[in-house]
Amino acid sequence: MNWETLLAFGDSITYGARSYLGYPEICGDILGGKLDKKWHVINHATNGYTTMDLIRSINPILDNYKNSYPSIITVMIGTNDIKTHVCINDFRIAYNQLIIKLKLLSIGENVLLLKIPRFTQKVFYPYNYSMNEQINEFNSCIEQLAIENNLRCLDCKLADDDFFDGVHLNSKGCHTVAHQLSSFILKDKGIENSSDL
Secondary structure (H helix, E strand, O other): OOEEEEEEEEOHHHHOOOOOOOHHHHHHHHHHHHOOOEEEEEEEEOOOOOHHHHHHHHHHHHHHHHOOOEEEEEEEOOHHHHHOOOOHHHHHHHHHHHHHHHHHHOOOOOEEEEOOOOOOOOOOOOOOHHHHHHHHHHHHHHHHHHHHOOOEEEOOOOOHHHEOOOOOEOHHHHHHHHHHHHHHHHHHOOOOOHHHO
16 A cells, blocks of 8 residues: 555644544545545644643653554644643753654755644633733744754644634644645645645
């Protein structure tokens, strides 16, 4: 079988906590339809995870994931760090450690960092709209770490109706992120947009 692996890390937003599928599974389906190969998707995400939770969950299975030969690794994490009031310096240390692990797992250090989505004005408790200031700070940190580690960053463009509760993606939102991610991957492979196929 002709295949590639997409390994996606994250929290409830990546997991697809408010939809049947998460954006990684939808992205794999889109790529499978556009390219002449199957896409093996591993969605390693857990509701409520902080960056440190994610790191500690990867440690015992590092070799297993390395053996799946991921062509591209994505990560979207940080929303729960903001909810639990993690300071930016601690987040930077944790996120940098996460990057090191993901680079060890990847083929050719092909790791894509996804920025944390901003909350909408319809956000539910315990989150609040003013937390977007911290999201901006964390996203600037992610962008800086991407530069320092020679990695790429993707800032998905989302609308209010892409969210279930102002934080989690609904089915439409998962499709929105999946289409932007698959477009990025197709362009990365030298295919400017999906209409080229």
